[in-house]
Amino acid sequence: MSPRPSHCRPRGQNPHAEGGSRPGCGSGGPRPSRLYRNTERGKIFGVCAGLADYFGISVFVVRIAAVIALFVFTMPTLVCYFLAALLISKAPEYHYESDAEKEFWRQVRVKPSESLSRLRHRYREQEQRIRNMEAFVTSSEAKLHRAFRDLEA
Numbered sequence: 001m002s003p004r005p006s007h008c009r010p011r012g013q014n015p016h017a018e019g020g021s022r023p024g025c026g027s028g029g030p031r032p033s034r035l036y037r038n039t040e041r042g043k044i045f046g047v048c049a050g051l052a053d054y055f056g057i058s059v060f061v062v063r064i065a066a067v068i069a070l071f072v073f074t075m076p077t078l079v080c081y082f083l084a085a086l087l088i089s090k091a092p093e094y095h096y097e098s099d100a101e102k103e104f105w106r107q108v109r110v111k112p113s114e115s116l117s118r119l120r121h122r123y124r125e126q127e128q129r130i131r132n133m134e135a136f137v138t139s140s141e142a143k144l145h146r147a148f149r150d151l152e153a
Contacts, residue, residue, distance in 0.1 A: 038052075038053050040091075041053075041059060045084075046091075047088065048062040048063045050088060050091065053106075054109055056109070066081070
């Protein structure tokens with residue numbers, strides 16, 4: 001069984017423990033990399049704040065673009081805004097463990113290929129460390145160390 005994402009468990013809980021998940025977590029639950037409306041930072045329905053969170057830009061910039069679009073394309077902008085308010089779900093009640101986790105998920109949304117590259121590099125390094133450990137454990141030197149340790153006991 002795979003561990004739950006860290007945003008789906010209460011702080012300090014073992015990631016492999018069952019139960020105690022936050023509402024909506026589990027299969028098909030909230031994902032930090034998904035677009036949500038941010039009603040806490042939003043003025044009307046939180047659509048602009050949600051877009052700003054998703055793309056990692058300032059809410060002010062998104063609101064200015066929305067106001068300009070409202071003056072230039074009044075009806076399409078209003079229709080799109082209210083459709084977005086209806087179709088985009090409200091942000092779930094989860095909190096990131098740290099600012100680093102929040103930044104990680106923002107980078108996954110904004111630059112997924114760069115995030116994938118960083119993860120590949122990280123796991124490549126771990127794989128090399130495991131290979132080195134396996135090479136030592138199966139070497140004659142490790143057998144010699146074990147023989148000396150057995151003699152001492």
